[in-house]
Every structure is written in structure tokens, then in C-alpha cells.
Amino acid sequence: MELFNNANIALTDIPLVTAKEFRAEIIRRSRGEARLVNLFGALEPDGGVRLFAILGFDEEAVLQILSTKIPENYPQFESLARELFQAQAFEREIAEQWAITPQGHPWLKPLRRHPNYRGVTDIWQNASPGSSPAQYPFYSVDGEEVHEVGVGPVHAGIIEPGHFRFQCHGEEILHLEIQLGYQHRGMERLMCGQDLKRTALLSESIAGDTSIGHSIAFCEVAESLSGCVISARAQAIRAVGLELERLANHVGDLGALGLDAGFLPTSAYFGRMRGDYLNLLLTITGNRFGKGLCRPGGVLFDIDVAMAEDLLRKLKQYKKEFDQVSDLLFSRPSVLARFEGTGTISMKTAKKIGLVGPASRASQLERDVRINYPSGIWQFHHIPISLAATGDVYARAIVRRQEVTRSIEFLLKILPSLPKGELLTTLPAMKPETLAIAMVEGWRGEIMHIGITDHQGSFTRYKIKDPSFHNWFGLSLAVRNQDISDFPLCNKSFNLSYCGHDL
Amino acid sequence: MIMILSILCHWLIVLLLAPFFIGVIAKVKAFFSGKVGPSVFQPFFDLIKLFNKGAVYSKTTTWIFRAAPMVLLASVLILSLEIPLGVFKAPVQFSGDIFFLAYLLALARFFMIAAALDTGFSMEGMGASREAFFSCLSELALFMNFITLALLAHSLSLSHMIGADIPMSWSHVGPALLLIVASFFIVLLTENYRIPIDDPDTHLELTMIHEVMVLDHSGVDLAYVSYASAIKFLIFSGILVPIIIPFRTGDLVMDMLIFLGGMLGLAVCVGIVESSMARLRLNRVRNFLLIAFALAFFGFIVTMWRG
Numbered sequence: 130m131e132l133f134n135n136a137n138i139a140l141t142d143i144p145l146v147t148a149k150e151f152r153a154e155i156i157r158r159s160r161g162e163a164r165l166v167n168l169f170g171a172l173e174p175d176g177g178v179r180l181f182a183i184l185g186f187d188e189e190a191v192l193q194i195l196s197t198k199i200p201e202n203y204p205q206f207e208s209l210a211r212e213l214f215q216a217q218a219f220e221r222e223i224a225e226q227w228a229i230t231p232q233g234h235p236w237l238k239p240l241r242r243h244p245n246y247r248g249v250t251d252i253w254q255n256a257s258p259g260s261s262p263a264q265y266p267f268y269s270v271d272g273e274e275v276h277e278v279g280v281g282p283v284h285a286g287i288i289e290p291g292h293f294r295f296q297c298h299g300e301e302i303l304h305l306e307i308q309l310g311y312q313h314r315g316m317e318r319l320m321c322g323q324d325l326k327r328t329a330l331l332s333e334s335i336a337g338d339t340s341i342g343h344s345i346a347f348c349e350v351a352e353s354l355s356g357c358v359i360s361a362r363a364q365a366i367r368a369v370g371l372e373l374e375r376l377a378n379h380v381g382d383l384g385a386l387g388l389d390a391g392f393l394p395t396s397a398y399f400g401r402m403r404g405d406y407l408n409l410l411l412t413i414t415g416n417r418f419g420k421g422l423c424r425p426g427g428v429l430f431d432i433d434v435a436m437a438e439d440l441l442r443k444l445k446q447y448k449k450e451f452d453q454v455s456d457l458l459f460s461r462p463s464v465l466a467r468f469e470g471t472g473t474i475s476m477k478t479a480k481k482i483g484l485v486g487p488a489s490r491a492s493q494l495e496r497d498v499r500i501n502y503p504s505g506i507w508q509f510h511h512i513p514i515s516l517a518a519t520g521d522v523y524a525r526a527i528v529r530r531q532e533v534t535r536s537i538e539f540l541l542k543i544l545p546s547l548p549k550g551e552l553l554t555t556l557p558a559m560k561p562e563t564l565a566i567a568m569v570e571g572w573r574g575e576i577m578h579i580g581i582t583d584h585q586g587s588f589t590r591y592k593i594k595d596p597s598f599h600n601w602f603g604l605s606l607a608v609r610n611q612d613i614s615d616f617p618l619c620n621k622s623f624n625l626s627y628c629g630h631d632l
Numbered sequence: 633m634i635m636i637l638s639i640l641c642h643w644l645i646v647l648l649l650a651p652f653f654i655g656v657i658a659k660v661k662a663f664f665s666g667k668v669g670p671s672v673f674q675p676f677f678d679l680i681k682l683f684n685k686g687a688v689y690s691k692t693t694t695w696i697f698r699a700a701p702m703v704l705l706a707s708v709l710i711l712s713l714e715i716p717l718g719v720f721k722a723p724v725q726f727s728g729d730i731f732f733l734a735y736l737l738a739l740a741r742f743f744m745i746a747a748a749l750d751t752g753f754s755m756e757g758m759g760a761s762r763e764a765f766f767s768c769l770s771e772l773a774l775f776m777n778f779i780t781l782a783l784l785a786h787s788l789s790l791s792h793m794i795g796a797d798i799p800m801s802w803s804h805v806g807p808a809l810l811l812i813v814a815s816f817f818i819v820l821l822t823e824n825y826r827i828p829i830d831d832p833d834t835h836l837e838l839t840m841i842h843e844v845m846v847l848d849h850s851g852v853d854l855a856y857v858s859y860a861s862a863i864k865f866l867i868f869s870g871i872l873v874p875i876i877i878p879f880r881t882g883d884l885v886m887d888m889l890i891f892l893g894g895m896l897g898l899a900v901c902v903g904i905v906e907s908s909m910a911r912l913r914l915n916r917v918r919n920f921l922l923i924a925f926a927l928a929f930f931g932f933i934v935t936m937w938r939g
Contacts (some may be wrong), residue, residue, distance in 0.1 A: 276757075278755060279754065285837050285847075300914060300915065390837065391905055392911075393661060393665050393833075393906070394664050394666070398665075461909065464910040466916070615759070
């Protein structure tokens with residue numbers, strides 16, 4: 130069954146196949162053009178679990194959805210992960226959420242550490258609520274000169290908690306295992322069965338630095354389910370918010386990359402400039418992280434002519450400043466010596482593990498939701514894709530630089546001629562027993578929200594996928610055979626979300 | 633009695649001056665980042681704060697962990713007595729005191745490395761291994777420089793090797809001095825854990841060298857370590873500055889001002905270096921230190937060749 134971004138489909142219309150066909154179809158498609166965009170389970174009224182797989186055909190801008198049923202009395206299926214690497218995290222998530230065993234999974238550990246949603250015994254015998262995510266065995270390497278380094282979950286800097294277990298030979302990293310889950314808040318379940326006014330607020334807190342990205346995805350799911358079409362003006366204002374969020378974060382990341390390489394001046398300048406972009410969001414929404422901008426049915430804040438002019442004037446100035454400071458960063462031989470050839474991910478690996486966002490574009494994969502699956506304003510405005518070929522820290526930095534330039538150009542183009550229209554329309558009731566998909570290119574990459582409604586039209590299952598879900602594994606692979614002292618630099622070049630992953 | 637007084641006076645000057653130059657470096661770095669930055673006296677406030685705090689000790693550590701900061705501070709304080717500070721002559725000087733200097737440095741380092749290993753923390757172990765490796769290489773360059781200086785000065789005492797007491801000037805042995813200054817500057821950056829070898833401001837445990845070794849020290853112990861680092865910087869710049877400015881005007885006030893100006897200038901230089909380049913990749917540090925050795929070695933050859 131083929132779908133477009135922002136489409137909805139009645140649950141009964143989704144093809145239901147046997148587990149064997151399900152597996153075969155996913156593998157067959159993924160060997161061709163498709164990639165696995167999502168794989169998740171939803172509880173059926175009879176106690177079984179229905180697995181949904183969503184495959185993305187980036188070239189054709191279509192998504193394929195298929196499903197299979199796992200009966201309550203036989204909670205297992207044959208794992209895809211050995212043949213299809215991208216599936217490994219999804220399968221661990223399914224195993225944890227629904228106590229279903231993916232048979233033959235190469236590294237079956239809980240992703241987050243919480244009791245399963247079915248209320249049955251967990252598939253891990255030693256699981257007890259409240260236990261630490263790091264109590265499961267880690268992959269270890271033996272040898273006389275091999276040593277193990279554990280970092281986190283409490284870090285020296287003010288960052289989110291996560292545990293990193295390195296297997297090192299001297300200064301060289303042989304293997305890195307990342308154990309997250311410390312930030313688990315039960316977001317997916319909180320989104321279900323609530324009033325939309327409340328879920329809208331929750332969606333902004335899925336990942337604090339991607340408030341706008343996630344809230345747009347949520348709004349699009351709700352609008353799709355209720356058949357509401359928002360005005361062009363509301364779509365444009367959402368896009369302005371999304372790009373400002375991208376600008377603030379990319380600029381902040383470039384500064385942080387400089388800092389981790391020990392190059393101080395640009396980190397201070399970029400840090401200040403990040404504040405400038407956040408202040409633009411403040412001007413529009415009254416909140417530096419854009420909270421309260423997007424609501425189902427449209428947006429809550431308008432950009433009037435005077436404000437648009439003010440934004441334009443400031444953006445032109447910021448663009449000049451940004452170019453100067455980036456030139457300073459990218460022209461220093463000592464900085465380039467740190468960036469180039471560090472943490473390389475080849476295009477082949479990136480494809481295999483299903484990277485998304487700037488990290489994938491740095492490995493020359495053309496993955497950008499704004500271009501591949503355009504919705505809203507992106508159907509009319511085309512942003513050129515920013516690619517780099519080398520897949521190293523330098524590539525991830527230069528992709529960010531390019532995207533900043535292009536986002537500013539987009540804003541300069543759209544702000545003087547914002548389309549007319551109503552800001553907020555009232556939302557009709559959501560359709561019962563329907564599934565809706567929304568994809569948004571957040572600053573980290575592909576955000577995907579999926580909502581499934583019950584017979585009364587309220588959410589019974591809400592699936593959130595932050596780009597970090599795909600990309601954390603990329604970081605593990607990027608640091609292989611690198612110096613352990615280069616890990617922070619690699620980490621910053623990905624800059625992934627802990628809470629976006631842990632939900 | 634006069635000896636004791638002069639030693640106490642020397643220590644007083646060292647203790648008062650040392651944190652000031654660390655403050656100057658921080659100020660320069662702040663300037664290049666477009667910030668106002670903390671006052672140049674901030675290191676004093678930090679030290680006072682630390683001295684007023686209690687220390688926390690891990691149960692896995694032994695007496696070595698507690699002794700190391702004291703050994704370190706005591707070593708650098710004794711060392712500082714060998715360094716002439718402008719018009720104030722070094723209270724301790726004897727033939728061969730450069731070896732005393734090098735071995736006291738090594739003693740302090742040995743205790744710090746042992747203390748880091750004592751914590752049983754994997755990252756402190758890595759820091760210790762890096763410290764041991766890099767100091768090996770920087771000692772090589774340090775000794776090469778001392779050999780050349782000794783040849784020039786025909787003396788094995790530090791006070792005679794540097795400064796204006798000897799017939800040594802840029803016009804006579806300029807090329808050799810230039811090489812020594814360049815090499816010694818690298819040694820100074822390494823021994824004081826500055827960029828491009830180490831980053832004193834980073835919060836990333838995995839990249840640190842010195843900072844990770846002292847992660848477990850707290851309160852008074854940390855104050856000892858920080859004070860010792862500041863004094864170490866003073867010692868190294870106290871050696872380098874008279875090499876760069878090896879002359880005296882004869883006027884006491886003038887000479888002192890020139891010396892202090894030189895020290896200040898050096899701290900500013902270190903700040904500028906830290907602001908204008910990124911840190912080296914860790915596996916390139918050894919090449920950088922070998923450059924320091926090569927420079928020192930060429931200085932030696934140039935000196936030998938001149939006779």
C-alpha cells in the first residue's frame with residue numbers, strides 16, 4: 130500500500146500479511162530502492178500485537194506500509210536485523226515495549242529499560258522496574274593490552290545522561306557501545322488518550338532543542354486525521370520557525386565543534402550568534418525555543434509586515450557575520466587537521482545502518498524530508514540539498530555551514546511575501562480507527578510521528594521517531610579505530626538527542 | 633639567617649606572582665573570544681575558595697593519593713628557589729642544580745601519576761599514560777636545551793646559564809639562542825598543559841591529559857595542585873624570559889620592570905597561541921615534541937660548530 134507524507138489510512142486498509150511474507154517483503158524492498166523508515170508495534174484488542182513497517186522510497190516520494198500480526202500466545206518473530214541492519218534498534222524497541230522476541234537478533238538488549246506495555250513478564254529475566262539501563266552485559270574485547278573505559282551516565286559537562294562503554298587498545302577505540310535510556314519519560318504513552326491541547330504541549334517537550342520540529346510533526350498527524358487543511362500562511366510561518374530552529378542549532382553546533390577542537394574564538398562568536406537566532410524565535414513566539422508556535426489547526430502567532438521587515442534586516446546582518454566567522458573556522462589549518470579524516474562513515478555504511486539528516490548528507494546520501502517527501506510550504510519552495518562526500522567530521526561541519534546559508538536564503542526569500550490566510554482553524558474530530566503519518570526534516574534529520582486512533586477518534590497508539598534513533602549507531606561506528614581522544618569531536622559532529630531517543 | 637630570610641622573600645614573591653600570570657592568560661583568551669573575561673586576580677579567588685573547602689577521598693585510594701599534591705607543591709616550591717626573579721638572585725644555586733631541577737620535576741610527576749593510578753579510574757589511567765609518554769619526550773628537549781646552555785655558559789648552574797651574568801647575547805650566539813627559545817617555548821607549553829598539547833579549559837574527560845589526572849582531587853588538595861601548576865608556569869617562564877632578554881641596565885627598578893614586562897609578555901604570547909590555533913590531535917603531539925627536540929639539537933650543533 131503506497132502513501133504520501135501526511136497521508137492517513139484506515140486501519141482495515143493496511144495490508145495484513147503473514148509474518149513470513151512481512152519479513153520477505155521488507156528485505157526484498159530494502160535490497161532495492163527502499164529503506165526502513167519505521168517498524169513498530171501496536172496492541173490489538175485481542176491481546177496480540179500488530180507490527181507495522183514503513184518503507185520509504187526517497188526517489189519517488191512515496192511510503193509503503195504493511196503489517197503483520199503477532200499472536201498473544203506466540204510472542205516472537207524472526208529477526209530482520211542480521212540481514213537488514215537498520216532494523217536492529219526497532220526490533221530491540223519492539224522487544225522491550227511488547228515483550229516479543231525477535232528470534233536471532235544479534236545483540237538483543239533493552240534500548241531504554243522500562244517494563245513492557247503488555248504487563249506480562251519481560252523477555253529479559255533480570256528486568257525489574259527501576260533497575261539501571263547499564264546492568265546488562267556489554268560487548269567486551271579480550272586481550273592483554275585491551276582496556277575498558279566507561280563514561281557516564283554522569284558527565285563532567287552539563288549534558289544529558291548516557292553511558293558509553295569503550296573497548297580500547299591503547300589510545301585506539303576498538304568498539305563503542307552506547308547505552309541510553311536514562312531519560313525515558315514514557316512519551317509515547319503520554320500522548321495517548323489525552324486532549325489535543327495537552328498533547329500539543331507534550332509534543333514540544335519530546336526533545337527540547339527540536340520543539341518546533343516535533344510539534345509540527347504532531348500537528349500534521351492531528352490535522353491529517355481530522356481532515357483539516359491549514360492555510361498557506363500558517364504553513365509558511367511554521368516553516369520559518371523550523372528553519373530558525375535549524376539555524377540556531379547548526380550555528381551552536383559549529384561553535385561547539387570549534388570548542389572541542391580547542392579553537393576558542395569561533396566557539397564564543399557562534400555561541401553568541403546562536404542566541405541571536407533564538408532571539409528571533411523569541412520575537413515571533415515569545416519563547417526562545419519556539420514553544421507555543423504550532424498548534425493543530427495552524428499557528429498561534431503571526432508575523433506582521435513590520436516584524437517581517439525587522440527579521441529581514443537582522444537576518445541579512447547575521448548572514449554576513451556567519452560567513453565571516455565560518456571563514457575563520459574553516460580556514461585554520463590546525464582546525465582542519467582535527468576535522469579531516471576523523472570519524473569517517475562511508476556512504477555504504479551510512480546506507481546500511483540507515484543514517485538520516487545532516488549526518489547522512491555528509492556521507493553523500495540524498496536524504497532530506499524537505500526534498501524527498503515535501504509537505505506544506507516545501508511543495509512550493511525548493512531548498513537545494515547540501516551534500517558532502519567524505520563522511521568525516523569535516524563533512525558534517527561543512528554540511529551544517531551550507532545548510533545555514535541555504536536556510537537564511539530561504540527565509541530571506543519567503544519573509545517579504547508571506548502568503549495570506551487564516552492563522553488558526555478549528556479542528557474537526559479525528560477519524561476513528563485510522564493511522565496517519567507525518568515526516569518533518571528537523572535540524573537533526575527525519576522526524577516521524579505516527580498516530581493511530583481508536584473507535585472514538587482519540588489516540589490509542591502514538592509512535593515517535595527522532596532522527597537520533599537511527600544515528601546513535603552511526604556514532605558507534607564512526608569512532609571505530611579512532612583515537613579515544615577524538616571521541617568528543619565525533620560526538621559533537623553528530624550532536625544527537627538523548628531524550629529524543631529515550632522518549 | 634639572611635639565607636632563610638631571602639628564601640622566605642623569594643617564596644613570597646613566587647606565591648604572589650604565580651597565579652597572576654595564569655589570570656593574564658585567561659584574560660587574553662577572553663579578549664580574543666570577544667569577552668570581558670574574569671579579572672586577572674580570579675585565580676587568587678579560586679585558590680582562596682579551594683583552601684576553605686574540605687576534601688573528599690575515594691575509598692579505593694591510599695596515602696599516595698593524599699601525599700601527591702603535597703609532594704607536587706613542595707617540589708615546585710623548592711624548584712622555584714633556583715630561579716632568579718629579575719633583580720632577586722636565586723637563593724639556591726650550585727653546580728649541577730639543573731639536574732636537581734629536572735629530577736625534582738620528575739619526582740613530582742611520579743607522584744601525580746601514581747596518584748592518578750591509585751584512584752583505579754580508567755580515564756585517570758589514560759591521563760597518566762599520556763602524561764608519562766609526553767613528559768618523556770619533553771624532558772628530552774629540556775635536557776638538550778640545558779646542555780647547549782651549559783656549553784655556552786661553561787657552567788652547570790641554572791643561575792649562570794640564564795640571564796646577564798654571562799657573556800651571552802643575541803649578537804654573539806643569536807642562532808643558537810633562537811633555536812633554544814623556540815624549543816623551550818614548546819617545552820613550556822607542554823609542561824604547563826597548554827594548547828596545542830592539552831586544553832586546560834575542556835570538560836571532556838577523554839581528551840584531557842593533566843586535568844583528568846586531577847579529577848579526583850578536591851578542596852585543599854586541588855588548591856595545592858592548581859597552585860603548583862601556576863608556580864610551574866612561573867618557573868618555566870622565569871627560565872625562558874632571561875634567555876630572551878639577557879641584559880641588565882644596572883638600574884634595579886628598571887631591571888625588575890624589564891623582567892616583569894618580559895614575564896607578562898610571555899603570558900600574553902601563550903594566551904595568543906591558545907586563541908589562534910586548535911589543539912593538536914593527540915597522536916600528533918609526539919611529532920610536535922620531537923620538533924622541540926630537533927630544534928634543541930640543532931641549537932646544540934650550532935653551538936658546537938662555533939666552538
